[in-house]
Amino acid sequence: MGTELNQDEKVKAFRRFFDKSYPKIKAFSLKLLKVEEDAEDITQDIFLKFWEKPELWYGKTEIDNLLFIIARNAIFNFIKHKSIFDNGLVELxxxxxxxxxxxxxxxxxxxxxxxxxxxxxxxxxxxxxxxxxxxxxxxxxxxxxxxxxxxxxxxxxxxxxxxxxxxxxxxxxxxxxxxxxxx
Incomplete structure (x- = not known):
């Protein structure tokens, strides 16, 4: 994507992308994490990263697979770094x-x-x-x-x-x- 996308266009396009995709990713995160706040945090982080990299989403019609892969990876990273595993509260x-x-x-x-x-x-x-x-x-x-x-x-x-x-x-x-x- 070149510099032809101005800030106003970016905001409008991102709003459409966000409104369509955010509920699906949050529901997926919540299903795996079972904690509303954690699912919300992870989902917000994912969309913040997408906001910062419009070349990943702007003009793309089919990016659900990418979104779910990114969400899955973010969830795994979150779990790996969560202290409950380090403290032995949950043993897998x-x-x-x-x-x-x-x-x-x-x-x-x-x-x-x-x-x-x-x-x-x-x-x-x-x-x-x-x-x-x-x-x-x-x-x-x-x-x-x-x-x-x-x-x-x-x-x-x-x-x-x-x-x-x-x-x-x-x-x-x-x-x-x-x-x-x-x-």
Whole structure:
């Protein structure tokens, strides 16, 4: 983009771009982070960077993929630098959930596999405590809802509900992953 774009044109064009794209990116950030303020901060930072670099968006009609990739990367960077990981308040490990990512991601793309694993584990770690416990017992130990109910002294229906709700949350994240990585 050359110098032909004056400040007034830039403001008008950016407003259209912002109004169209901001709600989608904020909703995506909120879905992954689960904290309104963090999602708002990240989304604002992304659009500030776009404001500073109009060559990325001005005159472009299809930039949703770029926006979602930038949002995903900003979220990962935010999480990596957030002190809760440094302080050990949240522990993420490969053992949190055993999903054979190699079945649907090529071995040469280890970075994508690690990002997906991080998103899945983050989702599991952010589940309510009892739901996470039931889900991990079901997935990692292979226990049925009845076995979990007996161990935790809860009803079978409650155990089933926790498993169902955890799976629903993971499906939302997996759909986002599929959109970002494979579409």
């Amino acid at each position: 490990s490969d053992e949190t959930v055993n999903i054979p990512l190699s079945d649907w991601i090529s071995p040469e793309d280890e970075l994508q596999a690690e990002e997906i694993r991080l998103l899945i584990n983050m989702t599991i770690e952010r589940l309510p405590e009892k739901r996470r416990e039931v889900f991990l017992m079901h997935k990692n130990e292979g226990l049925s809802a009845a076995q979990i109910a007996e161990k935790l002294n809860i009803s079978v229906r409650t155990a089933e509900h926790h498993i169902y709700r955890a799976m629903a949350e993971l499906k939302k994240v997996l759909l986002s992953i599929i959109f970002l990585f494979f579409v």
